[in-house]
Amino acid sequence: MTGVPAPTLYHRWLGWHAPAMRRALTAFIAGLVVTVVLLPFVTWGLALGAGWDVAALTILLTIWPIIIRADSSLAPLLAAREDETDGAARVLVVGASVASLLGAGYALHLAGRDNGALRGLLIGVAVLTVVLSWTVINTVYTLRYADQNFRSEPGGIAFGTGDDQQHPSYRDFAYVAFTIGMCYQVSDTTLRNPRVRNTVLAHALLSYAFGVVIVAGSVNLISGLFR
Incomplete structure (x- = not known):
């Protein structure tokens, strides 16, 4: 592919030429290693939270250079x-992101019972988990919209109107x-077919549950810890 980086070891394993599932599994292995290393020293809830945070960061650090360059x-x-692994990897990553919020809630629960230095650490891990999980979910949907627009449903998302229609980059799909x-x-883009609209509906519902129920609840819990 002209303009695409050469298939070096990094790009074959994690970069442009890597299957999505390989990137996801590499991230989860990194998170598992961190969890196992921390378990002898901290509570299992904190170890799992830190492990997921490392996995999420790994996912973001391998995907965003591609989004920026494309x-x-x-x-x-x-x-x-x-x-062929893209769909399964997407389900796995989004599912793990949602499940990680249970860990964030448990960390906040533990923080409410602790008065020492551990409280601040638990709160920090919980907040970081929520932020990273939200970012990962929207990053996964960035790739999904690009896939639908160029492959599954060509031209499914229109940027601009009439003669002003633009050829989108991956950053444009991140914007969406x-x-x-x-x-x-959506804001100033047009959705042109039902499958893309169905994806947007699922994304919006997930984001609503995430933002209103989980994030708002977490903020309230954190505020209560300092009363």
Whole structure:
């Protein structure tokens, strides 16, 4: 693929040429190692939270360089690449992100029972878990929208109107995903087919549950810890 980085060891394992499931499993292995290392020294809830945070950071650090580099000329080439593991990896990562919130809630519960230095650490891990999980979910949907636009449903998302329509980059799909993640709606883009609208609906509902129920509840719990 012209303009795409050469298939070096890094790019074959984690970068442009890596299957999505390989990136996901590498991230989860990194998180598992951190969890096992921390278990003798901290509570299992804190160890699991820290492990997920490392896994989430690994996912973001391997995907975002691709998103940033995939301009309008490279985006169709990247999205057109066949990857049979993409769907399973997406379900795995989103599921783990949602499940990690249970760990964040448990960490806050433990923090409410602790008066020492551990309280601040538990709160910090819980907040970081929520932020990273939210970012991971919207990043996964960034890739999903690009896939639908270029491969599954060509032209499913229109950027601009009439003669002003633009050729989108992956950053444009990040704009769509994070706008939905924050506002639960699209802004100045047009959705052209039902499958893309169904994806947006699922994303908006997940973001609403995440933002209103979980994040707002976490903020209230944290506020209560300092009363």
